[in-house]
Amino acid sequence: MELELIKMCARDLLNANYAIAFTGAGVSTESGIPDFRGPSGIWTRDPEAERRSYEIFGKFLRNPKEYWEEVLKSPFYEILEKAKPNPAHYALAELEEMGIIKAVITQNIDGLHSKAGSKKVLEFHGGIDKLRCIYCGCRFPRQEFAKEIEERKVPICKNCRSPLKMDVVYFTEQIPTDVYDLSLAEAMKCDLMLVCGTSAVVYPAAELPRVAKRRGAKVVEINFEETPLTLEGVSDYIIKGKVGEILPKIVEEVKELRKKQ
Template sequence: MASSPLRDFVERHPRLLVLTGAGCSTGSGIPDYRDREGQWKRAEPLRYQAFVGDALARQRYWARSLIGWPRLKAAQPNGAHRALAELERRGGLSLLLTQNVDGLHQAAGSQRVLDLHGRIDAVRCLACTHRQSRQQLQAELLALNPDWAALDAATAPDGDADLDGLDFSSFRVPPCPDCGALLKPYVVFFGENLPVARVEAALRALAAADALLVLGSSLMVYSGYRYAQAAAEQGKPIAAVNLGLTRADPLLSLKLEADCADALSWLLPGG
């Protein structure tokens, strides 16, 4: 099997903290957010403050999600997810820290996964402890809004769909069945703070790792960039595979502009 700079990096650092972003899931048909320059490809995602403070913004969010969720639910792991599960099986991965909310790393067999931004397949109440599956909420949304199910729109990132130009004021959003308060996807929205325990767990894993490997993330959002920054401060080497600019480019000891699945194909049979 031919050597490569990335393979050499991985084999020199057997206690890797791997940080993945949207570029790891594009091969599964889930669009990403940013272009090669790290700029938004579309309007910035809905912010937390708008979701909790604006009923029409919530109606628009859930209407778009009604169309987009089934497509995300049907997504399957690609070669990048399978390669990282194999790397874990070989003992070369201390933690897989993902910015993605799609659950595809777990679906591929990875077990040492920390979902930095949460999981889109769960919903929680903002006032009480009630949680339910996103699929259960989908059934409720469809029952309340049967006429919306026939609409179509382009797939957008993270279970969203580009459903615009409509009057969303008639869209019905079910409240929490336990207390009647707002239900929200169990993900961290823009403008919302990450859970402190989750951040600290990832920093502890980084402290115990001997290198950081970034896959498919521009690191433009500080929630991911902080780990590259911390690795650099600790004198740990950082490699990145990303199609375009990353915020951490000046900190990298290795940078590959490549598709994640292609770059990791050597970990899979026939690679």
């Protein structure tokens, strides 16, 4: 059953003119990154952390210095920085290298798609390796401000002199218009969307597979279990299992089919 679906997916990828991937927490958890709402998720274990996460954007607006103190206290960024790409990340990078996947839109903030070699990555919820100015939209590598951050000074935008925050998009914060527009354009353009490790319930990211479907694209899910996309008929089919096991098998199958062409 699973093998048949893997073969079908490989054929669909080869037949697509413009395939893209849309990824979520399930791709990161296989790199040892805890999710938020799963059974052993960060917020499941520490509801207080969830409450703080709803307040942190407001804190940045009111008092950037306090905001940065809180960012530096969080153990989360250290976990993310130590994480390494897993076979799912490498498989998507390889599919891009082969000319099959044209872009990866990710809800993950860990930067692991880029680390694995993916070139065109749209970080819908931002990334931990960058800082962003919400006033002029500029982004900067976080490394450029390592000294300020270490000295507990608020990093300042080199373009407009406003305080900078992490590029990561917080609750109550708008998705930056540039990445939102580019992601929507990809969803409208694709004729196949590979939805990996996400149940697509967090809006507005969850719009993307639904937009793709409405525009006539094929939507294929790879996930542990069925999601609202499966139940609502947004996806054409679901391959159930670990993304880190299924995606490499799809890559192998694509290679086999190419040999025969």
